Amino acid sequence: MASEELPSTDIITLTRHVLHDQFRLGVAVTGDLTLLLIAIQTTSKFIATNVRKARLINLVGLAGETNVQGEEQKKLDVLANDIMINALRASGKTAVLVSEENEEAIIIDERNRGKYCVVFDPLDGSSNIDAGVNIGTIFGIYQIKPGSTGTIHDVLRAGSEMVAAGYTMYGSSANLVLSTGSGVNGYTLDAALGEFILTHPDIKVPSRGKIYSFNEGNSVYFHEPVVEYLKSIKYPTAGAPYSARYIGSMVADVHRTLLYGGIFGYPDDKKSKSGKLRLLYEAFPMAFLTEQAGGVATTGRVRILDIVPKSIHERCSVFLGSKEDVQDLIKFYE
Ligand SMILES: O=P(O)(O)OC[C@H]1O[C@](O)(COP(=O)(O)O)[C@@H](O)[C@@H]1O
Numbered sequence: 001m002a003s004e005e006l007p008s009t010d011i012i013t014l015t016r017h018v019l020h021d022q023f024r025l026g027v028a029v030t031g032d033l034t035l036l037l038i039a040i041q042t043t044s045k046f047i048a049t050n051v052r053k054a055r056l057i058n059l060v061g062l063a064g065e066t067n068v069q070g071e072e073q074k075k076l077d078v079l080a081n082d083i084m085i086n087a088l089r090a091s092g093k094t095a096v097l098v099s100e101e102n103e104e105a106i107i108i109d110e111r112n113r114g115k116y117c118v119v120f121d122p123l124d125g126s127s128n129i130d131a132g133v134n135i136g137t138i139f140g141i142y143q144i145k146p147g148s149t150g151t152i153h154d155v156l157r158a159g160s161e162m163v164a165a166g167y168t169m170y171g172s173s174a175n176l177v178l179s180t181g182s183g184v185n186g187y188t189l190d191a192a193l194g195e196f197i198l199t200h201p202d203i204k205v206p207s208r209g210k211i212y213s214f215n216e217g218n219s220v221y222f223h224e225p226v227v228e229y230l231k232s233i234k235y236p237t238a239g240a241p242y243s244a245r246y247i248g249s250m251v252a253d254v255h256r257t258l259l260y261g262g263i264f265g266y267p268d269d270k271k272s273k274s275g276k277l278r279l280l281y282e283a284f285p286m287a288f289l290t291e292q293a294g295g296v297a298t299t300g301r302v303r304i305l306d307i308v309p310k311s312i313h314e315r316c317s318v319f320l321g322s323k324e325d326v327q328d329l330i331k332f333y334e
């Protein structure tokens, strides 16, 4: 058998890549962040496995509870939240956890306490679960402030202070996209090996795209700058109009935007005065990844990563994607 017909044996797993990165960058070679990321990738494997067989093991439908946002929880929301909390606590590397599904921040007891805080949306795109459409998990990581033993103030900080952020998208494959502050890499789960393998090294969002991704069902409520911007790309005076793509799972819409370029938007509007997406565990991680991939993330008025949250479930307006597309949008706010 000619060697070019053999599968590559030089596989780069997420663990190898993160360890290598940390070593190369001279960051915490003791590996606390690596161990935390390994715990997170384990939760992604667990959730991916259950998403895949959800219909077979009666994991679709409602759990019968309402979360802090007033939204009905799906069974997978509850399962994903439980595995995240259990694995992050057991890692011994966390001090504070903030989940979309828990009203209060979870302060880790002294016995299990580490120096990182994880903010997360355990299952994003819940409304798409029962239709088998792509969903995901979003997370952002802060390091506790010097001298702190872990309080809510360790997470009420600007997104630019995050040390890492990422998401896992559960679709035809499970894709984990991660940044530890030096670019963005994507890994695909090899289910047989049980490992995330580096498949998308150094993701860069194209400087301009030709896709816009908004829930236009809300357009009657949109403010003037958004209405005018959308008009400009749908009825351009020159060139072809932009194509519309909207899945309704932020993870999936952002994933496509990072790979293909264009603009994703969920603006505040006349009905949702602060927007819909949650600042800490949806907007911040996605803004962090977008900037690390060379794109721009804004509320229309300010850089998302500059906002300092006042409360853990705060919402904000979001536009992110290709640099030139988002800059065009910002001009309509000026
Ligand atoms: O259905 P809408 O209003 O377009 O909202 C879609 C947005 O809401 C969300 O589903 C909210 O996430 P959750 O499923 O975690 O509540 C985002 O993923 C998505 O961008």
Ligand SMILES: [Mg+2]
Pocket: 121, 123, 124, 125, 250, 282
């Ligand atoms: Mg969400």
Ligand SMILES: [Mg+2]
Pocket: 100, 121, 122, 123, 124, 125, 126
């Ligand atoms: Mg969610």
